Amino acid sequence: MTNSELAFPRVVIVGAGFAGLAVAKKLANQALRVTLIDRHNYHLFQPLLYQVATAELTASEIAVPIRHILKKAQNIEVILDAVNDVDTQNQLVTTESGKQLPYDYLVLAAGARHSYFGHDQWERFAPGLKTIEDAHLIKNRILSAFERAEVEADPELRQALLTFVIVGGGPTGVELAGAVAEIARKSMAHEFRHISPELARIILVDAGPRVLAAFDEKLSRKALADLKSLGVEVLTNTPVEGIDELTVRLGDHNIASETVIWAAGVQASPAAQWLGIKAERGNHIPVDDNMNVAGFDNIFAIGDTASFIPAGSDRPLPGVAAVAKQQGHFVGKFIRAKVLGNKPPLFRYRDYGSMATIGRNKAVVWLNGWRITGFPGWLLWSVVHIYYLIGFPNRFLVAFNWFWNYLTSQRSVRLIFGIEKTKS
Numbered sequence: 437m438t439n440s441e442l443a444f445p446r447v448v449i450v451g452a453g454f455a456g457l458a459v460a461k462k463l464a465n466q467a468l469r470v471t472l473i474d475r476h477n478y479h480l481f482q483p484l485l486y487q488v489a490t491a492e493l494t495a496s497e498i499a500v501p502i503r504h505i506l507k508k509a510q511n512i513e514v515i516l517d518a519v520n521d522v523d524t525q526n527q528l529v530t531t532e533s534g535k536q537l538p539y540d541y542l543v544l545a546a547g548a549r550h551s552y553f554g555h556d557q558w559e560r561f562a563p564g565l566k567t568i569e570d571a572h573l574i575k576n577r578i579l580s581a582f583e584r585a586e587v588e589a590d591p592e593l594r595q596a597l598l599t600f601v602i603v604g605g606g607p608t609g610v611e612l613a614g615a616v617a618e619i620a621r622k623s624m625a626h627e628f629r630h631i632s633p634e635l636a637r638i639i640l641v642d643a644g645p646r647v648l649a650a651f652d653e654k655l656s657r658k659a660l661a662d663l664k665s666l667g668v669e670v671l672t673n674t675p676v677e678g679i680d681e682l683t684v685r686l687g688d689h690n691i692a693s694e695t696v697i698w699a700a701g702v703q704a705s706p707a708a709q710w711l712g713i714k715a716e717r718g719n720h721i722p723v724d725d726n727m728n729v730a731g732f733d734n735i736f737a738i739g740d741t742a743s744f745i746p747a748g749s750d751r752p753l754p755g756v757a758a759v760a761k762q763q764g765h766f767v768g769k770f771i772r773a774k775v776l777g778n779k780p781p782l783f784r785y786r787d788y789g790s791m792a793t794i795g796r797n798k799a800v801v802w803l804n805g806w807r808i809t810g811f812p813g814w815l816l817w818s819v820v821h822i823y824y825l826i827g828f829p830n831r832f833l834v835a836f837n838w839f840w841n842y843l844t845s846q847r848s849v850r851l852i853f854g855i856e857k858t859k860s
Contacts, residue, residue, distance in 0.1 A: 444467050444468050444469045444511075445467075445468055445469070445540040445541065445775050446468075446469045446470075446471070446537075446538055446539050446540045446541070447463060447468050447469070447470045447471070447539065447540065447541045447542075447543065447771060448470075448471045448473065448529050448537050448539040448541075448542050448543070449470065449471070449472045449473065449543045449545060450473050450474075450519050450529070450542070450543065450544050450545060450546050450707070451473070451474060451544070451545035451546040451547050451705075451739070451741070452472055452474035452476075452479050452502045452514075453479070453480070453482070453545060453547045453739060453740075453760060454482075454739060454757045454760035454761045454764065455545035455738040455739030455740075455741075455760035455761065455763055455764040456472065456474070456543065456545035456546075456738075456739070456764065457479055457502075457505065457764065458760070458761045458762075458763075458764025458765050458768065459543050459545065459738070459764045459765075459767050459768045459771075460472050460506060460509070460512055460768075461506075461509075461768070462764070462765055462767075462768020462769055462771075462772065463509075463511070463512070463768050463771065463772065464506065464508070464509035464511070464512060465508075465509055465510060465511055466511060466772060466775075467511075467775065468511055468771070468772075468775065469511060470509075470511055470512040470513070471512075471513050471514075471515060471537055471539075472502065472506070472512060472513070472514050472515070473515045473517055473518070473519060473529070473531065473537075474502060474514075474515075474516065474517075475516070475517065475518040476502075476516075476567075477501055477502060477503070477514075477516050478499040478500060478501050478502060479499065479500050479501075479502055479505060479826065480498065480499045480567070480568065481498040481499065481824070481825055481826065481830075482566070482757070483757060483821060483824075484497075484498045484821060484825075484834070485498065485565055485566075485567075485568070485570075485571050486565060486571075486608060486611050486612050486615060487615070488568065488571035488572070488575065488849075489565055489570070489571040489572075489574040489575050489578075489612065489615075489697075490574075490575065490578065490612065490615035490616060490618075490619060490847070491575055491578075491579065491619065491623075491847040491849050491850045491851075492615070492837065492838075492841060492847050492849070493834060493837060493849070494849050495568045495571070495572070497830055497833045497834050497837070498825070498830065498834070499568065500826045500827050500830065502514050504827075505826060505827075515531070515535070515537075517531040517532060517533050517535065518531060518532045519531055519532070519546070519710060520532050520710075521710055522542065522710040522711055524711060524712070524732060524735070527539050527540070527542075527734075529542065539734075540734060541734050541735075541736070541771050541774075542732075542734065542735045542736070543735075543736045543737075543738065543767055543771075544705075544707040544710075544721070544729075544735070544736065544737045544738070544741050544742075545737075545738050545739045545741055545760070545764065546704075546705035546707050546740075546741050547566075547704075547705055547739065547740050547741065548566070548702040548703060548704045548705065548718075548719075548740035548741070548755065549564070549566055549702065549703060549705070550564025550565070550566055550698055550699075550700075550701065550702055550703070551700075551701040551702055551703035551718060552698065552701075553700075553701060555679075558678075558679040558698070559698070561679045561680060561681055561696055562601075562603060562679050562696035562697060562698040563577075563697065563698060564697075564698040564699065565608060565612070565697065565698075565699060566702070572853070572854075574697055575852075576852050576853065576854065577695050578600065578616060578619065578695060579850055579851075579852050580852055581597045581598065581600070581694060581695045582597075582598070582620075582624060582628070582631070582633055582636075583852070584597050585597035585598050585631050586628050586629070586630050586631050587630070592692070594631065595637075595692065596682060596692040596693055596694050597694050597695070598631065598633075598635070598636040598637065599636070599637040599639065599691065599692060599693040599694075599695070600616050600620075600636065600637065600638045600639070600693065600695045600696075600697070601639045601641060601684050601691055601693045601695070601696045601697070602616070602638070602639070602640045602641070602696075602697045602699055603641050603642075603676055603679075603684075603696065603697070603698050603699060603700045604641075604642060604698065604699030604700030604701070605640060605641075605642030605644065605646070605647035605648065605649070605670070605672065606647075606648065606649070606650070606699060606700075607648065607790075607792040608699040609640055609642070609647075609697075609699035609700070610640070610647055610648060610659055610663065610792050610794060611792055611793055611794070612697055612699060613638055613640040613663060613666075613668045613794075614662070614663060614666055614668065614793065614794040614795035614798065615795065616638050617638045617663075617666040617667055617668050617795065618666065618795050618796060619633075619847060620633045620634055620636040620638065621633075621634045621666065621667060622796075623846055623847045623850070637669065638666075638667065638668045638669065639668070639669045639670075639671065639691060639693075640663065640668055640669070640670045640671070641671045641674050641676060641684070641686065642670075642671070642672050642673075642674065642700075643673070643674065643675040643676070643700075644672060644673070645672055645673055646660070646672055647659055647660055647663070647670060647672065648792060648800065650754060650790065651790055651792070651800065651802060652802050652807060654807060655800040655801075655802060655807055655809070656800075658800050658809050659792065659794055659800050662794040662795070662798040662800075663794055665798075666794070666795055666798075671686070674686050674687070675687065676700075679696055681694070682694060684696055701718075702718065702740065702755060703718045703719045704718055704719040704720045704721070704740055704741050704742075705719070705740075705741055706719065707719075707721055707737060707741050708720075708721050711729065711732070711735070713729065713730070713731070716743045718743075720740075720741065720742060720743035720752070721737040721741055721742050721743065722742075722743050722744075723736070723737050723738075723742045723743065723744050725747075725782070725783055726770060726780065726783065727742065727744065727763055727766065727767050727770070727783065736767045736770075738760065738763035738764055738767055739755070739759070739760035739763060739764070740755045740760070742763070744763070746785055753785060756790075757824070758787075758788055759785065762783075762785055762786065763783070766781065766783045769781050788803070788804075789801065789802045789803035789804060790802045791803075791813070791816070791817045791820065792817075793813075793814055793817045793818075796814075796842065797810060797811045797814050798810065798813075798814060799813035799814040799816070799817040800813055801813040801816055801817060803816075818838060821834075822834055822835050
């Protein structure tokens with residue numbers, strides 16, 4: 437590295453999700469020294485993570501090594517590590533391995549984990565879905581439940597094994613419920629000798645009045661009808677009061693189930709604690725129109741880490757990929773403008789719509805005021821997700837798997853690795 441390069445402003449990006457990666461791409465091969473930190477060596481396409489959890493895709497089809505994505509960006513170094521602390525006075529980031537990384541600009545895009553709303557003890561019985569490890573755990577529990585039910589002599593225990601409860605009626609919960617129903621009703625039909633997988637109970641529970649509450653009400657009703665057509669039982673206005681190894685408690689009644697999946701809430705990374713500032717609900721950091729953290733004009737928070745309320749709105753932008761990518765692009769352009777002494781851009785969020793799939797030929801899409809459902813909605817959902825996958829091989833493999841699964845109703849990766857001995 438030349439002396440002139442050593443004098444370049446230093447940018448540290450924490451997190452290689454949609455937001456952090458978007459910043460890195462905007463700063464690639466600029467007169468900047470950029471360090472990207474992530475605890476994993478891959479970028480994960482989270483919108484399709486539920487398909488790994490339900491045996492339709494493999495992890496390698498929705499994840500790409502970060503170094504491969506940025507291999508042509510000569511000014512960016514990638515560090516496999518996690519952040520422990522930020523010294524804002526001396527502008528240093530400290531990692532778990534003990535590295536101290538100086539910065540002139542710091543971008544916090546560390547993502548989020550599932551939130552149990554003060555009941556963290558439920559996690560061991562009801563895993564959430566945010567990482568590849570989560571997806572493999574959930575897939576193992578789903579597939580193992582059918583295998584254990586096949587050899588279970590006690591009818592009550594067998595029924596508990598064949599009862600699947602998904603907590604949370606947002607896009608992840610709805611997509612999981614539809615996928616689990618298709619596994620039971622189609623993929624595993626006629627494969628067992630002592631149980632009928634198609635008679636499994638799939639129950640979707642939400643504390644709110646309807647599923648997909650962030651969607652248009654008509655699309656919410658359509659999603660509910662699609663779920664019911666797949667045999668999913670939907671319980672709204674039903675908060676969960678307890679979860680243990682054998683039971684989900686729902687106030688006036690209990691459900692015996694050994695497979696519970698949590699899709700009810702998220703909380704941001706501990707980035708606010710690193711900065712020593714007060715976070716909002718869900719651990720999110722409030723930011724201004726430039727994505728700056730209050731009191732720090734060189735520190736930005738974006739994606740799931742941030743809480744940004746656009747002008748004219750009374751609620752923060754949702755924690756979805758489209759928001760994260762747009763914020764990341766903006767911050768990248770903003771830093772470039774600051775370094776070059778140019779006028780910084782203004783952030784304008786463009787809402788491209790919302791979509792969720794409920795199973796084969798079933799989806800709901802809100803696109804620029806248009807409601808699209810059924811097969812057209814499912815086809816659009818598929819095309820959009822394939823388009824945004826990083827790397828041509830991934831797009832090709834996902835498209836091929838979906839086409840094959842569409843023709844055969846089979847799940848291509850129904851393999852169980854590392855069976856759990858106990859959930860307690």
